[in-house]
Amino acid sequence: MPVPTRRNLNHPAAGTATAAGLSESTSIAGTPDDPLPRGDDPRRDPSPEQPLSLRFPDGFGWGAATSAYQIEGATKEDGRGESIWDTFSHTPGRTRGGDTGDVAIDHYHRYLADLDLMRELGLRTYRFSISWPRVQADGTGQPNQRGLDFYRRLVAGLHERGIEPMATLFHWDLPQALQDLGGWESREVAYRFADYADAVFRALGADVPVWLTINEPKTVVQNGYIHGHHAPGRRGDEPAAYLVAHHLQLAHGLAVQALRATGNGGRIGPALNLHPCYPADDSAAAREATALYDGYENRLYLDSILTGAYPVDVLADLGPHSRMVNAIRDGDLAVISAPVDLLAVQYYTPIYVTGDGGAVRKWPTSEADWQQIYPDGMYDTLTRVTRDYGRIPLTVTENGLPTPDVLGADGTIDDAGRVTFLRDHLAAAHRAIADGVPLESYHVWSLLDNFEWAEGYEQRWGLIHVDYPTQRRTFKRSAHWYRRVIASNTVQ
Numbered sequence: 001m002p003v004p005t006r007r008n009l010n011h012p013a014a015g016t017a018t019a020a021g022l023s024e025s026t027s028i029a030g031t032p033d034d035p036l037p038r039g040d041d042p043r044r045d046p047s048p049e050q051p052l053s054l055r056f057p058d059g060f061g062w063g064a065a066t067s068a069y070q071i072e073g074a075t076k077e078d079g080r081g082e083s084i085w086d087t088f089s090h091t092p093g094r095t096r097g098g099d100t101g102d103v104a105i106d107h108y109h110r111y112l113a114d115l116d117l118m119r120e121l122g123l124r125t126y127r128f129s130i131s132w133p134r135v136q137a138d139g140t141g142q143p144n145q146r147g148l149d150f151y152r153r154l155v156a157g158l159h160e161r162g163i164e165p166m167a168t169l170f171h172w173d174l175p176q177a178l179q180d181l182g183g184w185e186s187r188e189v190a191y192r193f194a195d196y197a198d199a200v201f202r203a204l205g206a207d208v209p210v211w212l213t214i215n216e217p218k219t220v221v222q223n224g225y226i227h228g229h230h231a232p233g234r235r236g237d238e239p240a241a242y243l244v245a246h247h248l249q250l251a252h253g254l255a256v257q258a259l260r261a262t263g264n265g266g267r268i269g270p271a272l273n274l275h276p277c278y279p280a281d282d283s284a285a286a287r288e289a290t291a292l293y294d295g296y297e298n299r300l301y302l303d304s305i306l307t308g309a310y311p312v313d314v315l316a317d318l319g320p321h322s323r324m325v326n327a328i329r330d331g332d333l334a335v336i337s338a339p340v341d342l343l344a345v346q347y348y349t350p351i352y353v354t355g356d357g358g359a360v361r362k363w364p365t366s367e368a369d370w371q372q373i374y375p376d377g378m379y380d381t382l383t384r385v386t387r388d389y390g391r392i393p394l395t396v397t398e399n400g401l402p403t404p405d406v407l408g409a410d411g412t413i414d415d416a417g418r419v420t421f422l423r424d425h426l427a428a429a430h431r432a433i434a435d436g437v438p439l440e441s442y443h444v445w446s447l448l449d450n451f452e453w454a455e456g457y458e459q460r461w462g463l464i465h466v467d468y469p470t471q472r473r474t475f476k477r478s479a480h481w482y483r484r485v486i487a488s489n490t491v492q
Contacts, residue, residue, distance in 0.1 A: 061441025081137025099456030139175035285355030
């Protein structure tokens with residue numbers, strides 16, 4: 001999960017950008033006169049009483065999500081190379097307790113048992129990620145057959161159990177060898193990513209019906225280069241951060257083109273974590289600051305991918321001498337906006353923006369202190385995408401929270417807070433569907449407790465409890481509840 005951070009917006013705009021690819025869009029959550037209804041009143045009860053039964057459309061895709069570095073382990077086996085997260089987690093002081101993903105939850109060796117748990121849960125779709133350094137140890141060249149074979153076995157096992165695979169190409173584990181060459185600051189890495197994507201597409205082919213390109217580019221930008229919470233751990237380097245944003249999106253577009261070139265017919269799109277931004281008060285200053293904040297949080301990624309233009313206000317704020325603005329070449333925005341088949345939306349928290357460009361809390365937080373629990377933000381996010389960008393098919397690929405597990409004397413594990421959270425957010429998603437949003441599927445984050453990035457193993461986000469010393473898996477109360485939701489296609 002990401003730790004939301006932001007660019008410091010409390011400063012004057014830095015001139016007017018003149019680079020190619022500008023968007024005039026300044027639409028944000030909370031603007032009036034929208035064709036779709038919204039639920040953005042911050043005074044609303046975030047957990048209103050819901051009807052007893054909310055039935056979802058027939059064929060709705062009920063799923064769960066994971067990522068490679070958080071679950072696989074086996075970091076030095078079968079030809080896998082080193083990733084930036086191996087380097088980061090082994091650097092003293094970077095992760096809570098010095099935890100690493102060396103073993104994680106040992107999914108690499110236990111994937112068959114985990115597949116059986118998915119079948120027992122009733123999943124219809126499973127979103128996972130492919131480890132780039134497991135496929136190409138140094139991020140280039142001939143793919144590692146042993147790495148590809150692992151994912152072939154995983155995909156085959158999903159099909160055998162009636163579960164649709166949804167594969168993410170990049171969930172933050174950049175090969176360290178490419179970081180040593182400049183990482184995402186280097187335009188060349190975007191082309192290396194396209195080569196890697198092509199190798200994976202050709203190896204797995206039509207067996208994966210849905211592909212996601214880049215997971216949460218914003219988190220790489222903000223947490224990797226501004227606040228240093230994530231690999232590669234840079235702090236305060238905004239010039240590099242937004243250059244990285246451009247190259248990540250270029251990599252996305254090149255991967256879309258690579259899939260089309262294979263002719264295998266799979267669907268493809270990006271996975272974006274979207275944070276609805278609301279003014280913290282009714283002042284004009286707060287509304288103005290919110291517009292720019294939304295530009296950095298959402299439109300920088302949505303506009304470029306879905307309209308082929310970067311937002312004018314963001315580029316103007318960055319200034320004409322920014323590394324990002326000067327990195328945009330003719331044709332880049334056409335590549336970035338190569339037509340996609342769907343958009344993956346990840347929702348965790350709203351942001352309330354003050355007149356000076358800061359942010360304040362309006363709602364209770366989870367164990368992750370950055371996460372305000374506000375289910376209506378799910379509704380606002382989904383309806384905003386449809387309203388502003390048209391009826392592109394949507395899938396929710398992450399939504400969840402960390403919450404304490406209460407261990408019963410009989411071995412049961414109660415996580416009542418997660419059940420309430422999921423029920424309320426699914427009710428918001430149901431309301432969005434009723435109001436015209438083309439939402440196809442929903443994936444809980446996460447299927448299993450796992451390595452939670454800089455937080456190590458302290459926070460538990462899973463439906464399934466993992467006892468790390470023994471690797472024993474146990475369904476929590478939320479897993480039993482979610483299984484009933486899937487079986488009935490109804491939230492109660």
